[in-house]
Structures are given as structure tokens and as C-alpha cells.
Amino acid sequence: MKIRRVGAAGLLIECDDADRVEDWRAELWQRREKGELQAVEIVPGARTILLDGVAPGTAGLLPRWEPALGGIQSEGPLVEIRTVFDGEDLASVAELWGVTTDEAIQRLTDTTLHVAFSGFAPGFAYLRGLPDAWAVSRLAAPRPRVPAGAVALAGGYAGIYPTASPGGWRLVGHTDQNLFDVRRKQPALLTPGTRVRLVAA
């Protein structure tokens, strides 16, 4: 673990791997809940956690809060995403994996995913859980428009586009569930720590 300075009131915790990011995120959310940590933002990334708007002296506290190793990924609520596996890139994903499209769908529905972090757009969650060996590259050229609800893969992540936008992820299907709705008390359906199952609709 390494702590880097981010401006006058920010800190970046660098973690050894993505699992540690999730351990730290859970730990820091709890500390903030209990009032031990003052931070306006706690933002997990792929290998880091950003704290912004922290009280002076926070950097000195962090080494004492090093969380226990592993295990938090199974703690979040489980959300099922009704998915129609009709994505334009499903065949290319199956080919990269060396399986039939039915087997590719089976892999996706058999895997319990979880939200590692969010970004790119409100409610866009980077889902981990697929084995490293199944990582697929981004498209060489991003599509100018990916529709809202598109279920997609890139790198080792799965993701679901909350709104229509340009995008370079490989599309495997779509859902009619609303990923981000400001009228809900919790606007984002998928928040860091949430577990996700893709269920064939």
C-alpha cells in the first residue's frame, strides 16, 4: 500500500491488486459511516482508492486502518439483470473464447459478478468476476452510439451502459432495466460492492 498526495485535500491509496481496492473501499466506507473518517468523496478505481475533501492528518491514520485480506466481495446485495443475449459482438466474444455462442452465454450467466468501481457515466459500473483468461480487447474503433441498457465486455470487465453513448466495449446483449434513475432514492442500481447476476430473459 502506498499513499500519494492529490492536491491540498486529497489522497490516493495505491493497492497491490483489485481485490485490495475492494477491501479498502469497504473499510473506508465503514470508517466514514462511524464518523472516524472525514471525506467528501471515496472513489474506488481499478487499482486505487481516491479520498477527496479529507481532514488534515488523514494520511497518518490510513496505515492503521489497513483492512484484513479478502472476503468482502460476497457481502454486497445481489441484483439480477434480465439480459437478452443478442449483442452484435456476442459471436466475436465466443470466437475469442473458443466456444459456441450458447456456451459463451452460459459462462456469462453462470458467473457472479460484482461492482468494483464506477465511472465513465453516472451509474456505469465496472463489473469484476470473469476469469482473467476471458478478458477481451476493446473494439479497434468505438461505436459512435451504444444504446442504453447494452451489456458489454472489455478488458477483464463487464459493464452495462446506463445511457446511450459512444463506446468501444464488445456488446453481448441488452437489458430493459433502468441502471440510473435520479427519481430513485438510490439512483444507481449498481454501486461498488453490489453483486450482479446476468439472467437470460
Add this chain to the structure above:
Amino acid sequence: MITVLRAGPLTTVQDLGRPGHAHLGVPRSGALDEPALRLANRFVGNPDDAAGLETTLLGCALRFAEAALVAVTGAVAQVDVNGRPVERPHGQQLFEVPAGGVLDIKRASRGVRSYIAVAGGINVEPVLGSRSTDTLSGLGPARLIEGADLPVGVPSGAPSLVGEPARIGGELVLGIRLGPRDDWFESHGLFGSAYQISPLSNRVGARLAGNALTRRDVGELPSEGVVLGAVQVPADGQPIIFLADHPTTGGYPVIGVVDDVTPLAQARPGTSVRFRELD
């Protein structure tokens, strides 16, 4: 009720933004020149977090259905009410607009963004605790268009004329704290010469043109959280200073963080920018 007669190139509703949601991918947004919005709100007796309007370079024109106390701060621009320039007794633009009156903010002669506060505030529906238009994600009210109506809230506090408008114009010297990824660069390159504000700048970021920063580390950076004022350096080496509508995570390394981005809100394309290292 306020009706938009001339929207200008980009006029948006802005308050102090919606910090605290970055972990959901929600940008902070809010007024780019926050002190200017706070000042305008104080002038008309609003709380600091009341929503006002932010114009861009060419101002806007509005018709007020009811009489209202109005303040204009930020860029230096002529302000007309019913076709006549308003008197500015204390150098402050605080005035009454009569019922049916037309407020017209002209092209800025210095600076870029004017802030219009109306006693009672612009009372559009808040989204995640803020009435700000987020030009990156589309959250909040739509940017102003001709013919749009804006509701005004009920005036609450007493107007106050305490506060000095900021000085606008000239070369900017921005204080910067290096990190978190300064070790990816030959970071002294940042301080050697002046940069110019690029015309591609917007509410997401101030793009700079000048000495390209060379990377020491050619690796790929996995996405990580970024803050207001972060100086991100993409592959071409030309720095971008993140402003209010910046994305919550980014995949380019951040060489340092600018202490106060407020002056960038009023910096026109071509403005010279230098960096000064803070401890």
C-alpha cells in the same frame, strides 16, 4: 417566471454542484467561477447555494414576468434593463428589474462567464441535491434555449453589498501541487514556459497548448479517481486542467492538482498560463 429571449452560446443553471456522488460516476458540476456566484447570491440576499445562471462570453437576454432584485457578477460586460445600461453605483451590478422588464447581458469585454442571481434563486427541480446543469453527463436542467421558462423561488434574506468582485484579465499564475503521478513525467517541463488556453476548453476542462510534457513511464494507467483542478496529461503531452464537469475517473496520469481553478473560468482562449509549484 423568467423567459429566455436570447440564450447565448451556452447559458446554464448553476449552483454549488453535487459533490459526494463521484463513486457513482456523477460529476461534481456547479458554477465554474464559484466565488462570483456566491457574491451574486449575497448581493440579492440568497443563500450561497442558491441557483443562478452562468453565461458564456456573449451573455443572454431574459424577460422577467414579475419585478425582481438581480445581481450580475463575473465577467466584465454591459448590462441593459429595458434597453438602457444599468447604473453601477458601487461598481456592483445590483439592480431591480421591473415586472415585464428585459435584462440583457452583452458580450463580455473582459472574462468569459457572467453570473446572474435573482432574489429567490432559479427554482428548477433539483437533481441529486443540485440544480446545476452538468454538460458532461446531462444531469440537471437542460441548457437554456430561446423561449424556455425558468421558475423563481421566494426571496428570503436581506441583500448585502459586502464583497469585492475578482480582478479579471492578464496572465494567470496557477499554484499547483505535484502528484499523484508526477513521477510519470519530466515534471520540470511544466514550469519552464507559459502555456496558452486552447479554444477547445469548456466546462469539463481548460485545455492548454504549449510545451508537450514527456513521459518517463510509458505504461498504461488503470482508471483512477480524479479531482477538481487535476492536471491530466494525455498521450500528446498537452495538459488539461479539470473543471467542474470533469469525469470522475480517468485513464491518463495526473501530474499535479491546481489549487484554485476559479481564474480559469474567466480565462479566454489565448490567455497565458504559468504554473507555480506549491509545497
